[in-house]
Structure formats: structure tokens, C-alpha cells
Amino acid sequence: MTSQTSTEYEKYYVPEKSRLAVCATIGLILSIYGAASIMNDMTFGDPGEATSSWTIFWVGMFFFMATLFAWFRTAIRENIAGMNSAQLKKSYVLGMFWFIFSEVMFFFAFFGALFYVRNLVGPWLAGEGEGGRMNDLLWPGFEYVWPMMQTPQEAVGGASAQLMANNGAFVSPNTSLSFADAAVWWHWLPMWNTLVLLTSSLTCHIAHMGILAGDRKKFNLWLTITVVLGIIFLCLQYMEYHEAYVEYGLTLNAGIYGSTFFMLTGFHGFHVFMGMTMLLIQLLRSVIGKQFTATDHFGFEASSWYWHFVDVVWVFLFLFVYIL
Amino acid sequence: MGDHHHGPAKGLSRWLFTTNHKDIGTMYLWFSFCMFILGGTFAMIIRAELFQPGMQLVEPEFFNQMTTLHGLVMVFGAIMPSFVGLANWMIPLMIGAPDMALPRMNNWSFWILPPTFLLLASTLFMEGGAPQAGWTFYAPLSTTYAGPSVTYFIFCIHVLGLSSIMGSINIIATVMNMRAPGMTYMKMPLFVWTWLITAFLLVAVMPVLAGAVTMMLMDVHFGTSFFSAAGGGDPVLFQHVFWFFGHPEVYIIILPAFGVVSQIIPAFSRKPLFGYDSMVYATASIAFLSFIVWAHHMYTVGMPVSGELFFMYATMLIAVPTGVKVFNWVSTMWRGALTFETPMLFSIGFLVLFTIGGFTGLMLSIAPSDFQYHDSYFVVAHFHYVMVAGAVFSMTAAVYYWLPKWCGRMYNETMGKTHFWISFIGFNLTFFPQHFVGLAGMPRRIPDYALQFADFNMMSSIGAFIYGASQILWLYNIIATIVAGEKIDKPKVWDGAEGLEWTVPTPAPYHTFETPPKIDPAHAHS
Ligand code: HEM
Ligand SMILES: [Cu+2]
Numbered sequence: 071m072t073s074q075t076s077t078e079y080e081k082y083y084v085p086e087k088s089r090l091a092v093c094a095t096i097g098l099i100l101s102i103y104g105a106a107s108i109m110n111d112m113t114f115g116d117p118g119e120a121t122s123s124w125t126i127f128w129v130g131m132f133f134f135m136a137t138l139f140a141w142f143r144t145a146i147r148e149n150i151a152g153m154n155s156a157q158l159k160k161s162y163v164l165g166m167f168w169f170i171f172s173e174v175m176f177f178f179a180f181f182g183a184l185f186y187v188r189n190l191v192g193p194w195l196a197g198e199g200e201g202g203r204m205n206d207l208l209w210p211g212f213e214y215v216w217p218m219m220q221t222p223q224e225a226v227g228g229a230s231a232q233l234m235a236n237n238g239a240f241v242s243p244n245t246s247l248s249f250a251d252a253a254v255w256w257h258w259l260p261m262w263n264t265l266v267l268l269t270s271s272l273t274c275h276i277a278h279m280g281i282l283a284g285d286r287k288k289f290n291l292w293l294t295i296t297v298v299l300g301i302i303f304l305c306l307q308y309m310e311y312h313e314a315y316v317e318y319g320l321t322l323n324a325g326i327y328g329s330t331f332f333m334l335t336g337f338h339g340f341h342v343f344m345g346m347t348m349l350l351i352q353l354l355r356s357v358i359g360k361q362f363t364a365t366d367h368f369g370f371e372a373s374s375w376y377w378h379f380v381d382v383v384w385v386f387l388f389l390f391v392y393i394l
Numbered sequence: 395m396g397d398h399h400h401g402p403a404k405g406l407s408r409w410l411f412t413t414n415h416k417d418i419g420t421m422y423l424w425f426s427f428c429m430f431i432l433g434g435t436f437a438m439i440i441r442a443e444l445f446q447p448g449m450q451l452v453e454p455e456f457f458n459q460m461t462t463l464h465g466l467v468m469v470f471g472a473i474m475p476s477f478v479g480l481a482n483w484m485i486p487l488m489i490g491a492p493d494m495a496l497p498r499m500n501n502w503s504f505w506i507l508p509p510t511f512l513l514l515a516s517t518l519f520m521e522g523g524a525p526q527a528g529w530t531f532y533a534p535l536s537t538t539y540a541g542p543s544v545t546y547f548i549f550c551i552h553v554l555g556l557s558s559i560m561g562s563i564n565i566i567a568t569v570m571n572m573r574a575p576g577m578t579y580m581k582m583p584l585f586v587w588t589w590l591i592t593a594f595l596l597v598a599v600m601p602v603l604a605g606a607v608t609m610m611l612m613d614v615h616f617g618t619s620f621f622s623a624a625g626g627g628d629p630v631l632f633q634h635v636f637w638f639f640g641h642p643e644v645y646i647i648i649l650p651a652f653g654v655v656s657q658i659i660p661a662f663s664r665k666p667l668f669g670y671d672s673m674v675y676a677t678a679s680i681a682f683l684s685f686i687v688w689a690h691h692m693y694t695v696g697m698p699v700s701g702e703l704f705f706m707y708a709t710m711l712i713a714v715p716t717g718v719k720v721f722n723w724v725s726t727m728w729r730g731a732l733t734f735e736t737p738m739l740f741s742i743g744f745l746v747l748f749t750i751g752g753f754t755g756l757m758l759s760i761a762p763s764d765f766q767y768h769d770s771y772f773v774v775a776h777f778h779y780v781m782v783a784g785a786v787f788s789m790t791a792a793v794y795y796w797l798p799k800w801c802g803r804m805y806n807e808t809m810g811k812t813h814f815w816i817s818f819i820g821f822n823l824t825f826f827p828q829h830f831v832g833l834a835g836m837p838r839r840i841p842d843y844a845l846q847f848a849d850f851n852m853m854s855s856i857g858a859f860i861y862g863a864s865q866i867l868w869l870y871n872i873i874a875t876i877v878a879g880e881k882i883d884k885p886k887v888w889d890g891a892e893g894l895e896w897t898v899p900t901p902a903p904y905h906t907f908e909t910p911p912k913i914d915p916a917h918a919h920s
Contacts, residue, residue, distance in 0.1 A: 081492075081908070082491075082492050082493070082572070084413060084414075084492055084493045084497050085413050085497055085498055086413065087403055087407070087408070087411035087412055087413055088411055088413060088498050088501070089410075089411050090498055090502070091411075091498055091499075091501035091502035091504075091505050092410050092411065092501075092505055094502055095502065095505040095506055095509060098506065098553060098556075099506075099509045099510065099513065099553070102513075102549035102550070102552065102553055103513065103546070103549075105549060106545040106546045106548070106549045109545050109611070109614075109615045110542040110545050112615060113614065113615050114541075114542050141498070157571060157572070158495075160571050161495035161496055161567045161568075161571050161572075162496075164495070164563075164566060164567040164570055164571055165495075165496060165499075165563050165564075165567055168562075168563045168566055168567075168597050169559075169563060171597055171598070172559050172563075172597045172598075172600070172601045173601065175597070175598050175599070175600075175601040175602055176601035176602070176604060176605055178601075178602065178605075179601065179602040179604075179605025179606065179635055179638075180605055180609075182602075182634075182635065182638070183605075183609065183620060183631055183635065186628075186631055186634060187626065187627065187628070187631065191623075191626070191627065191628040191630075191631065192626065194628075195623060195626065199698065200696070200698050200699070201696060201698070204623070208623065209623070218626045221619070221624065221625045221626050222623060222624055222625070222626060223624040223625060229624070232624075235623055235624055236622075236624045237534060237537075237538040237622050237624065238613075238617055238619065238622060238624065238625065239617075240617075240619050240622075240624055240625035240626075321617075322612070322616050322617050322618050323616075323617030323618065323619070323625070325619050325625040325626045325627075326619050326620070326625055326626035326627045327626070328618070329612065329618035329619050329620055329625070329627065330620075332618075333608075333609070333612065333618070
């Protein structure tokens with residue numbers, strides 16, 4: 071890469087016209103149309119009827135992914151060709167930062183829902199405070215504990231006992247995933263998950279120090295370890311879900327505990343998957359392409375920020391979903 | 395790639411594949427105009443049905459689809475993209491940047507919109523019709539009673555959010571990173587400031603809206619119980635999440651409008667903006683406060699009294715920075731050498747009518763009174779005063795103000811003024827009477843009404859048709875200007891205007907500021 075010593079004004083690189091945006095749009099729209107149709111088939115459709123929803127979805131996804139691949143490849147090639155001035159690089163930094171901020175706000179919505187339910191809705195449904203009349207009128211006998219092991223619906227004896235305010239069947243779980251309910255502590259997966267993820271943040275940081283020192287071997291080694299830890303985390307998460315569904319009766323329709331549990335951990339898991347994929351791509355870039363230098367490795371840096379962000383989200387999850 | 399000194403490509407590919415901020419700005423502006431017409435058509439159907447009491451033209455279900463789509467199309471299709479278009483065109487010109495910071499992503503932000511709105515509008519023709527739960531799509535109307543179209547709607551909201559977030563990130567990166575040397579933050583034109591803060595709001599709340607619709611999606615299709623008390627959730631949770639997005643959203647709509655007016659009023663008063671610094675701080679405080687007032691939309695859902703009080707006082711606080719702005723605009727005009735070209739007329743119209751909307755907002759903010767006003771036509775009057783006479787008027791002013799710079803031709807002033815007066819009269823005739831019927835108890839979103847409201851409703855409908863028709867005049871004027879308007883070539887189209895955009899040739903060349911300009915202190919914050 072050219073050094074940035076010249077005091078002269080450096081031209082900001084404005085790319086030529088590009089097909090990427092239109093292709094990405096086509097892929098995106100097909101995917102969402104397909105995804106929505108799949109869900110509609112499932113909920114409203116006639117199970118016997120064949121539809122093309124899945125085909126549309128996969129065609130869209132394929133198109134979308136291929137475009138993203140081409141997009142990043144273009145951006146990487148431009149950087150290697152030395153077209154990116156220091157100023158343009160700063161634009162990428164800002165872009166990544168605010169993207170992560172938007173992700174933080176996405177999780178904020180789900181955490182907000184969790185706090186609202188735990189601190190206000192639950193007690194109100196059980197008859198506390200000004201909202202408490204609901205308890206006498208609709209859910210007599212419902213008592214609030216968190217994790218909510220009995221839904222209001224079941225507390226009154228099922229949907230048939232309270233016809234007015236039911237819109238679904240919510241089958242309570244029999245065991246929660248909280249620490250308090252863990253049989254033996256070393257079987258408690260969330261703890262191992264926390265260890266794995268925290269360690270991976272550390273290894274990711276070591277990899278970063280490696281590339282900063284220009285030590286590619288160190289970088290590749292520790293980045294590999296990070297990716298492997300990410301995969302281990304996802305496997306453990308899969309085991310936990312399996313256990314929840316099969317043994318604990320904790321499902322998506324197990325009431326609000328199941329809803330918040332699966333949405334928070336699910337979206338987090340999805341983000342771990344994305345972060346892991348990003349890091350894996352950086353690893354391949356380094357191993358196969360011999361890319362990245364001590365001064366120029368933004369692709370890795372951005373992925374590592376993302377990885378640390380995912381890690382921080384997990385710490386909050388661990389606290390508010392599993393421990394408290 | 396090499397040489398950049400070239401004009402636009404030829405044919406359709408210019409628009410499909412462009413990375414040029416001016417092309418993308420133009421596309422945003424035309425797209426939002428189309429949506430303005432589409433949303434306007436829905437409004438005309440609503441007003442036609444309400445012309446007289448009783449059910450005349452449409453089925454109640456269809457009426458609900460019209461109110462829902464009207465709101466969604468106007469908010470997400472017309473107003474927001476129009477200001478993004480303006481940002482694309484003007485921010486690089488105003489801060490002396492060669493383009494937006496991330497040009498390809500910029501193009502993607504735009505191209506997501508047309509197919510998404512096509513999908514949304516096509517739900518009208520699906521079995522069961524378009525979504526009917528209103529633009530605020532409260533649960534359980536939008537979950538338990540959702541039809542298949544709601545699923546498409548949810549995904550449309552997701553990708554619209556994606557487009558907004560990418561657009562905002564681009565604006566933030568541009569403003570923070572691409573200012574010409576010497577263009578410090580406190581020298582930026584106010585339009586740039588208001589957009590920077592708006593972009594921040596967008597990045598902060600669009601993901602929350604995505605969260606809200608995701609919870610809906612899960613409730614509809616996967617058996618979760620976020621919005622269902624039977625499973626331990628709460629329909630009111632939806633309202634909290636929605637309005638946590640929704641109230642900042644109304645400031646997302648109005649802040650760029652504030653910015654526009656802050657450019658135009660000084661130009662036609664031939665005086666610098668009064669109280670520039672306080673304008674910046676007021677904008678920032680409005681943005682901050684907008685995060686802690688959301689539940690003023692929910693006074694009647696049964697919140698604890700402490701909640702009502704908190705949100706009431708917080709809401710009233712917003713009137714303070716808003717008042718600062720209004721006083722600053724008035725002071726800018728005070729003893730100025732005023733002239734009343736079309737952009738100025740629309741800006742003054744904005745000033746007067748937005749202030750009325752602000753006052754009705756203040757009335758609504760009083761929790762005990764809101765029990766009477768809530769869900770009545772009074773609320774409809776309030777938000778149309780701020781969103782139409784606020785956002786749309788200022789957008790109209792912006793188009794008249796910058797159109798000569800964009801296309802190098804002058805619009806027809808007489809026609810512009812006519813457009814203003816017809817719009818002004820039509821608008822007030824439509825919405826002023828709605829204050830009265832609202833206070834008297836006419837509920838919103840109902841296709842029929844009691845007989846005592848008949849006269850005012852007929853006035854409203856006539857006003858709406860007048861306002862609607864006057865926009866055709868606007869469209870005609872724009873097209874006539876682009877095709878055959880009187881040519882102008884001096885950089886400074888308006889003699890009182892200040893700012894870098896008036897230092898480049900007219901019409902603005904395809905590429906501007908490829909080397910950054912020298913910032914002359916006289917050109918800083920117009
Ligand atoms: C002084 C500033 C303002 C105050 C104090 C204020 C206050 C309020 C209150 C209390 C409501 C709820 C009324 C009800 O549902 O009973 C409301 C509704 C609304 N306001 Fe404002 N407002 C202000 C400015 C604005 C601005 C600038 C905009 C947009 C540009 C806006 C857009 C809306 C909208 C769209 C609604 C109705 C939402 C719906 O239910 O569909 N407001 N306002
Ligand atoms: Cu509000």
C-alpha cells in the first residue's frame with residue numbers, strides 16, 4: 071500500500087457505476103418475498119398444496135449471497151490496488167461503527183421487552199398495582215415468578231376456562247434454564263458457553279496483536295482458535311436448544327419465558343454465526359491470499375469489533391436471561 | 395476506472411448502476427413524488443367516503459386498508475425518501491465533498507425502495523386485502539387478526555429499515571469525514587446539522603422497529619406470546635416498542651424540514667440566520683428528548699399515574715427547544731429585506747402552520763385532557779399540521795429553492811405562487827375543521843360518522859380535493875421547468891442565498907468539488 075505521507079490532497083475514490091446495488095436488491099426482494107410466502111403457506115395455507123415459495127426464497131438467497139460476495143471482493147481488490155485513501159478508509163471505519171451501533175439498538179428492543187415483561191407485565195398479571203385488575207377479571211390464580219413456569223392461560227385451567235383473551239395455546243415448560251434450576255453446575259451449558267465466548271474474544275485480540283506485529287503465523291494460529299471456539303459455541307447452543315425442546319418442554323410457544331429466551335439467544339446465536347463467518351473469511355484471506363499487513367488489515371479489524379460486540383451482548387444475556 | 399472527468403452514462407443503465415450522489419438524489423426525489431401521488435390517491439378515497447355521513451363508496455375493510463396504506467406510503471414512501479433525496483443532492487454540495495462517503499451503498503439504499511413499495515402496494519390485490527391495522531399496526535389487530543398480507547408487510551418494513559439505516563450511515567460518514575478543510579462543525583449549514591442528527595436518530599430507532607415487527611412475525615407464525623397476555627406477554631408491549639421508534643420517527647420527519655427552512659428564510663430575509671448556535675443546540679436537545687416521551691401516545695392504555703406524569707412533563711419540555719427555533723426564524727425575518735418568492739412563501743406557511751401544530755401538540759401532551767382528544771380527529775388535525783404543513787411544505791419550498799440549481803432553469807413564479815396559495819387554502823380548509831369535530835368527539839379511522847359532523851366533514855373533503863389538485867399544478871410546473879424553463883447560468887440563483895452550493899456553476903455539473911474548495915468564512919453557515 072502506498073504510504074500516506076504526501077501532504078498533497080489525495081483524491082477520494084468514487085467508484086464507477088456498478089451493478090452491485092441492483093443485483094443485491096433483486097436477491098433481497100426475492101428472498102423476503104419467498105420467506106414471507108413460506109410462512110404464509112405454513113400458517114394460512116393448505117398443507118397439501120405445492121407452492122414455489124421455497125424455490126423463490128433460495129433463488130433470492132443465492133443471488134443475494136453471490137452479490138455480497140462479489141461486493142466484498144470488489145472492495146478488497148480496490149484496497150489492494152491502492153485506490154483507498156486514508157480518508158476513504160475512515161469512511162469504512164465510520165460505517166462499521168454505526169452499523170454495530172444499529173445492531174446494539176436491535177438487541178436493545180428485545181432486552182427492553184424482557185425488562186418490561188419481567189418488571190411490569192408479570193406483576194400486573196398477578197394482580198399487583200394499578201394494572202392488577204386483570205388478575206381478578208381474566209387470570210384468577212395466576213402467580214408471577216420468573217422464569218415464568220406457568221402461563222396465565224394454564225393457571226386458569228387452559229383456554230377453555232377463559233375463552234375471552236386467548237390467542238394461541240401456550241404450554242408451560244417444566245424446567246427452566248436458569249442457574250437456579252441447574253441440576254449439577256458442570257452440566258450447566260450456559261456457563262461453558264460463557265467461558266468459550268469470553269476466551270474467543272481474548273484469542274481474537276491475540277490474533278490482532280499478531281498482525282499488528284507483522285507476525286502472520288501468530289495471526290493465523292490465534293484466529294483459527296477463535297473461529298473454532300465460535301463453532302464450539304454454536305454446537306453447545308444447539309445442544310442447549312435440543313435439551314430445552316426435548317427435556318425441558320421449553321419451546322417457542324411456552325409463553326413469554328420461551329419467547330424471550332429463544333428470541334434473545336436465537337438472534338445472538340445468529341450473530342455469532344455471522345461473526346464467525348466473517349472471521350473465517352478473514353482467516354482464509356490471510357492463509358490463502360496472504361493478505362493483511364501490520365498497517366492494513368481493516369477487514370479483520372471490522373470483523374473483530376463485531377466479534378467483541380457479540381461477546382458483550384452475550385455477557386448481558388448471561389446476566390439477564392440465565393442468572394438473574 | 396481512472397479518469398473521473400466524465401458525464402453521466404447514457405440510457406437506463408445510468409440510473410440503475412449510478413454511484414453519483416446527484417443521480418441518486420434525483421431518483422429519491424422522483425420516487426418520493428410518485429409515492430406522494432399514490433398516498434394522495436388513497437387520501438382522496440378516504441375523503442370521498444367521508445364527504446357525507448353514511449357508507450357510500452367503499453367497504454369498511456377497504457376503508458381501513460386505505461387509512462393504513464395512506465399513512466405508511468406517506469411516511470415511509472413520500473416524506474422520508476424525499477428528504478433523503480435532498481440530503482443526497484445537497485449535503486456534498488454544502489460541505490464541499492466530491493460525493494457521498496459510500497457511493498455504491500448509496501445506490502443500494504435507493505434501489506431497495508421501489509420494489510419494496512411495489513410489494514407493499516400489491517398486497518391490495520391479495521386475498522384478504524392489504525394490512526388494515528393502521529399505520530401504527532397495533533397488536534392484536536396486526537397479530538391475532540392478521541391476514542397473509544401482514545407477513546409481506548413485516549418483511550417490507552425490515553428492508554425499508556435496512557435502506558434507511560444504510561442511507562443514514564452514509565450521511566453520518568459523509569458529514570463526519572468528507573467536510574472540506576476549514577468546514578468545521580459549527581460552520582456547517584443548518585440543513586447539514588439537522589440531517590446529521592436525523593441520521594443518528596434513524597440508526598438508533600429503525601432497528602427497534604425491526605424488533606417490533608419481528609416480534610409480530612413470531613407471534614403470528616411461530617406461537618410466541620410477546621403480545622398475548624394468555625402466554626404472559628402484553629399487547630401494550632407492542633405500543634411501547636412501536637412508539638419508542640414512532641416518536642423519534644416524527645422528529646426524523648421534521649428535523650430535515652427545520653434544516654430546509656433555516657436555509658431559505660435567511661436567503662429571502664437577506665440576513666444571516668438568527669441564533670445559529672442555539673439552533674444547533676435546540677436540534678440536539680429535541681433529538682435527545684424524543685427518546686423519552688414516547689408514551690404520550692399511550693396515555694389512555696392504563697399506565698400508572700407516575701408514568702403519565704413523567705411522559706407528560708417530558709413531552710412539554712420539547713416545546714422549549716421547538717419554541718427556540720420558531721423565535722429564531724421569526725427573528726431572522728425581523729427587519730430583513732424580505733421578498734416573497736415561492737420558496738419563501740412556503741417557508742412562511744410552514745412557520746405559521748407548524749406553530750399551530752406545535753400548539754395542538756402541547757394541548758395533546760396534557761395527559762388528563764388527552765383522554766378527550768385521543769384517537770379523535772383532533773389528533774389527525776395535529777399531526778397533519780406538523781407533517782403536511784411542516785414536512786411537506788418545507789419539502790415543497792426546498793424544491794422551488796434548489797430546482798434552478800439542479801436543472802439550470804427557472805420555474806414559473808406566478809404558477810409557483812398560485813400553487814402556494816391554493817395549497818395553503820386547501821390545506822387549512824381540510825384540516826382546520828378537524829380540530830372542531832375532533833374536540834366534539836368524532837373518532838378517527840371510522841368510515842362513517844354522526845350527522846352533526848356532516849358540514850365540517852364536507853368542508854374537509856372539499857379542502858382535500860383542492861389541496862390534492864394543486865399538487866398537479868406543482869408537478870406541471872416542475873416538468874415545464876425542466877423541459878422548457880427559462881435558462882439561468884449564474885451560480886448564485888438567489889441573490890440573498892449563502893453557502894457552497896451557490897458557488898458551483900448552474901446547473902450543478904455532474905461532478906463537483908473533486909478538489910475541496912477553500913472555505914471562505916463569509917460562505918459558512920448561511
Ligand atoms: C411541540 C411538539 C409536539 C408535541 C408536544 C406533540 C405531542 C403529541 C401527542 C401528545 C400526541 C398523541 C395524541 C394522542 O394520540 O392522543 C401526538 C400525536 C402525533 N404527533 Fe405530535 N407532538 C409534537 C410535534 C409533532 C411533530 C413535529 C410531528 C411530526 C412531524 C408530530 C407527529 C405526530 C403524529 C404522527 C401523531 C399521531 C400518531 C398516531 O396516533 O397516528 N408531532 N403528538
Ligand atoms: Cu409523539
